[in-house]
Amino acid sequence: MKKVVMKVYGMTCDDCVVTVKKGLESVPGVISADVSLPEKKAEILIDENKVSPESLEDAQVFKVTRYRGEVRKVE
Amino acid sequence: MSKEYDLLIIGYGAAAFSAAIKASEITSGQASIAMVGTGPLGGTCVNVGCVPSKMLISAARNIMYMARPRYPGIEAEYRTDSSKILEFIRQAVGEERHNKYETVVSGYENIDLYRSRAVFTGDRKISIEDGTEIFGYNVIIGTGSRPSIPPIQGLKDAGYITSNEFWSLEKIPGELVIIGSGPIGSEIGQAAARIGSRVKIIEIADQILPGIPRDMAQKVMESMVRDGIEFHLSSAVKSVSVENGKKIVRFETGGLQREVEADEILVATGRSPNVDLDLEKTGVQYDRYGIVVDGNLRTSNRKIYAAGDVVKQRFKLETLAAKQGVIAAENIFNRAGIMIDLSSFPLAIFTDPEYASVGYTEDEARSAGLRYDVRAISTGDVAKERILRNADGIIRMIVEQGTKRILGIQMVAENAADMINEASVIIHSGMTVDDVIDTPHVFPTVNEGLKLAAQSFLRDISMMSCCME
Ligand SMILES: Cc1cc2nc3c(=O)[nH]c(=O)nc-3n(C[C@H](O)[C@H](O)[C@H](O)COP(=O)(O)OP(=O)(O)OC[C@H]3O[C@@H](n4cnc5c(N)ncnc54)[C@H](O)[C@@H]3O)c2cc1C
Numbered sequence: 095m096k097k098v099v100m101k102v103y104g105m106t107c108d109d110c111v112v113t114v115k116k117g118l119e120s121v122p123g124v125i126s127a128d129v130s131l132p133e134k135k136a137e138i139l140i141d142e143n144k145v146s147p148e149s150l151e152d153a154q155v156f157k158v159t160r161y162r163g164e165v166r167k168v169e
Numbered sequence: 170m171s172k173e174y175d176l177l178i179i180g181y182g183a184a185a186f187s188a189a190i191k192a193s194e195i196t197s198g199q200a201s202i203a204m205v206g207t208g209p210l211g212g213t214c215v216n217v218g219c220v221p222s223k224m225l226i227s228a229a230r231n232i233m234y235m236a237r238p239r240y241p242g243i244e245a246e247y248r249t250d251s252s253k254i255l256e257f258i259r260q261a262v263g264e265e266r267h268n269k270y271e272t273v274v275s276g277y278e279n280i281d282l283y284r285s286r287a288v289f290t291g292d293r294k295i296s297i298e299d300g301t302e303i304f305g306y307n308v309i310i311g312t313g314s315r316p317s318i319p320p321i322q323g324l325k326d327a328g329y330i331t332s333n334e335f336w337s338l339e340k341i342p343g344e345l346v347i348i349g350s351g352p353i354g355s356e357i358g359q360a361a362a363r364i365g366s367r368v369k370i371i372e373i374a375d376q377i378l379p380g381i382p383r384d385m386a387q388k389v390m391e392s393m394v395r396d397g398i399e400f401h402l403s404s405a406v407k408s409v410s411v412e413n414g415k416k417i418v419r420f421e422t423g424g425l426q427r428e429v430e431a432d433e434i435l436v437a438t439g440r441s442p443n444v445d446l447d448l449e450k451t452g453v454q455y456d457r458y459g460i461v462v463d464g465n466l467r468t469s470n471r472k473i474y475a476a477g478d479v480v481k482q483r484f485k486l487e488t489l490a491a492k493q494g495v496i497a498a499e500n501i502f503n504r505a506g507i508m509i510d511l512s513s514f515p516l517a518i519f520t521d522p523e524y525a526s527v528g529y530t531e532d533e534a535r536s537a538g539l540r541y542d543v544r545a546i547s548t549g550d551v552a553k554e555r556i557l558r559n560a561d562g563i564i565r566m567i568v569e570q571g572t573k574r575i576l577g578i579q580m581v582a583e584n585a586a587d588m589i590n591e592a593s594v595i596i597h598s599g600m601t602v603d604d605v606i607d608t609p610h611v612f613p614t615v616n617e618g619l620k621l622a623a624q625s626f627l628r629d630i631s632m633m634s635c636c637m638e
Contacts, residue, residue: 101175101306103196103502134199151504162196162502164175166306 095125098147099167100136102129104160114163117155121145136163170301175200176501177305179287179295179446182212183487184311184477186270187494189280195502198279203303205283205295211270213313213478214487220265221336222356224258226519229363233396233521236363239558251341251364259336289450293472307472307501310453310460311494312443314478314485319348319438322408327416329409329434332357338433341366346418346431348406350377352518354437355393359520362396369399369429371406371420381524382531385563385581389520392561401427409434442479456481464508466497474501486516515593517586522562525589528577528596529567540570544625548582551621553613559583566602566622573601573626584615591616602626 102114111129118127118138123145128137138150147168156163176192178185181204192200209216235245274280285297294304316331318324330338332353341361347354350372362368370377370393376386377393377400390400404422411417419428442459454461454469459481466474474497477490492509499505515527534541548554548562562582569576578592595605605623610616624630 103175103199105199106197160197164306164502 096140096142096147097169098138098140098150098165099169100138100150100163101166102134102136103162103164105129105131105134107131110161113159114155114161117153117159117161118150118163120155121150121153124150135166171304172203172301173201173304174203174281174306176202176307176309176498177293177295177303178202178204178309178311179206180204180212180311180313180443180477180479181206181210181270181274181282182311182313182477182490183214184313184479184490184494184497185212185309186273187491188309188311188476188498189277189494190273191495191498192502193277193279195498198277200279200502202277202280203283203305204274204280205285205287205297205303207284207286209266210274210282211266214490215266215270216262217333217336219487221258221262222332222353222360223519224261225254225360225364226356226521228254228258229360230521232363249365251366252339254364255336255338255340262336287446289447289453292451292470294451295446308451308470308474309494309497309501310446310468310473310475310479311477311490312446312479313490314440314442314459316436317439317441318436319406321348321406324409324434324436327409327411327434329436331436335435342431342433343367344415344430344432345369345435346371346416346429346433347435347437348418349437349439350374350379350400350402351437351439352378352520354435355389355520356518357435357437358398359393359396362393362398367397367399369401369431371401371404371418371429373403373405375403377402378518378520378524381518381526382565382579385524385565385579388561388563388581389518389522389524392522393520399429401429440478440485442481444479465500465506466493466509467500482511484511484514484516486514489514513593513596515589517589519586522559522581522583523585524579524581525585525592526577526579527589527593528575530577530579531565531567534567534576539576541576542568542570542626544568544622546618546622546625546630548615548618550630551615551618553615553617554582556613557583557615564618564622566619566626568602568626573603575600575602575605575623578619578622580618582615582618588616588619591619595619 115129125139235247287295290296347370358368378386404420406420416431444455452470460475476493476497478485496507517525545565549560564580567577602623
C-alpha cells in the first residue's frame with residue numbers, strides 16, 4: 095500500500111471535493127481518497143500492484159471535468 | 170528567501186506568456202505561476218522583433234508607392250524624416266507592450282513576475298539576482314535567442330548594432346552596411362533603403378535569403394536592387410576598422426579583397442539560443458543550437474519543458490513560440506501528449522515582394538525521395554495581381570503523384586505572407602488539387618493565385634479565360 099499526495103486544481107466548492115473524491119475512489123486500485131478544498135490537495139491510498147501513482151493523473155475525473163491532478167509525493 | 174510555484178516559467182516573451190495564460194485557463198487560475206525574465210516585458214517580438222520591423226516595413230511601403238506609383242498620371246513629392254518614423258515606432262511599441270503584456274499580466278492574480286536573470290542551482294530550482302531561490306514543480310524554459318556575433322577582426326572596437334539596437338537609433342544611418350542577408354538583414358535593409366539610406370549587404374552565400382528557393386530569392390533581390398541596395402554575394406567579411414569617422418568593412422569575394430564604407434554596421438548573421446542558464450544543474454540537455462526536446466517539447470528532465478526560440482529546431486518564429494508555449498502548458502497540466510508538426514508550419518519573410526512557404530519545397534521533396542509533380546505560375550497570371558500592377562512573382566505548388574495531395578506551397582508575391590494562411594489550411598487539412606479548384610474564391614483577389622496554381626496541374630492556364638472555374 096502507498097500514500098500518494100496530489101495537488102488538485104480547479105476545485106471551488108464542497109461539491110467539487112465530492113466529485114474529485116468519488117472520481118478518485120472509482121479508479122481500480124484506489125483504496126481511499128481524502129480531498130481538501132482549502133489545501134487543494136488529495137491524499138490517496140493505493141494498492142500499488144493495481145495502480146501506479148502516475149496514472150492517477152490520467153483518472154477520468156481529471157479528464158472530463160475542469161479539475162486537474164498532479165502527483166506531488168509518494169510515500 | 171525561497172519560494173515554490175506550481176509552474177516556473179523562465180523568460181517573459183511570446184512562448185512564456187502563452188504558456189502562462191494557457192496554464193491559468195486549464196487550472197481555473199489555481200496554478201501558482203512565476204515568470205522570470207530580463208529586459209522589457211514581452212521579449213523579442215513586441216520590443217525589438219516582429220512589431221517594430223513590420224512597422225518600419227509598412228512605413229517604407231508607403232514611401233515606395235509614392236516613389237514609384239504604379240499607374241500613369243500620378244506623381245508625388247515627398248520627404249522622409251527617419252527620426253520621426255523611429256520615434257513613432259518606439260511609441261507604438263510602448264503602447265503594444267502596455268496593452269498586450271503589462272496590462273494582461275496584471276490581470277492574472279496567480280502570476281508573479283520577477284524581473285531578473287535566472288540561473289539553475291539544482292533540480293527545477295533557480296536563483297535570481299537578489300538571491301531568492303525559486304522552485305517550480307513544473308518548469309517551462311522560454312528564454313528565446315539573441316543575435317549571434319561572428320568573430321570578425323576589429324568589429325567590436327569599431328562598434329556595430331544588431332536588430333536589438335536598431336530601434337533605439339536617433340535616425341537611420343545615411344550609409345548602412347549589413348552583414349548577412351537573412352530575413353532580418355533583408356527586411357530591415359530594404360526598408361532602410363526605401364526610407365533613404367544607402368544600403369550595402371554583404372552575404373557569404375551565393376544567394377540572398379539562404380535556404381529559400383533560388384529563383385524566388387532572385388526575384389526578391391531584383392526588387393531590392395531596384396530600391397538601390399548594393400549586394401556583395403559569396404563574400405566573407407574579414408575585418409572592420411574606423412577611418413576618418415567612417416567604418417570600413419573589408420571583405421573577400423572570389424579571392425579579391427574589397428571594402429565598403431559605412432556610418433553604421435548592422436550585424437544580422439543569425440541568432441543563438443539563450444542557453445546560458447547552468448542547465449547542467451537541472452539535467453537539461455542542450456547544445457549551441459538550443460535545448461533538446463522530444464515531440465511533446467519535454468526536455469531530458471521530465472518535469473521541464475522548453476518552448477520558442479530556445480528550442481533546438483529549424484524555425485525561430487513568433488507564432489511557433491506562442492504555439493509551443495500553449496502546447497507545453499497543455500502537455501503539463503492536461504497531460505495532452507500534443508505533438509507539434511514543424512513540417513507544415515508556415516513561415517514568411519516580409520521583404521517586398523514577400524516570400525512565404527508551407528510544407529515541402531521542391532528541394533526537400535526531392536531529398537525526401539517523394540514522388541511529386543510541381544507547377545509554378547507567375548503572379549502575372551492572376552487578375553488581381555495585374556490590377557495591382559504587381560506581376561513579378563511566383564507561386565509554386567508541389568503535389569504528390571497519384572493522390573494529387575498538396576505537399577508544399579511557396580510563393581514570392583507582394584502579399585505572400587497573407588496568402589500563405591490559406592496555403593497553410595490547404596496543407597493542414599490534406600487538400601488535393603481538386604479540393605482547391607472546387608473551393609470558390611472571390612474574384613478578383615490575390616488568393617486566386619493558389620487556385621490558379623492548382624488548375625495549372627490540369628490544364629494550360631494561358632488558355633483559360635479570366636476567371637474560369
Ligand atoms: C528583427 C526581428 C524580426 C522578426 N520578425 C518576425 C516576424 O515577422 N514573424 C515571426 O513570426 N517572427 C519574427 N521574429 C522572430 C520572433 O521575434 C521570435 O521567434 C519570438 O519573439 C521568440 O519568442 P520567445 O518567447 O521564444 O523568446 P523571446 O521573445 O526572445 O523571449 C525570451 C525572454 O527570455 C528572457 N531571458 C533570456 N535569458 C534569460 C535568463 N537567463 N533569465 C531570465 N530571463 C531570460 C529574455 O529577456 C526574454 O524576455 C523576428 C525576430 C527579429 C529579431
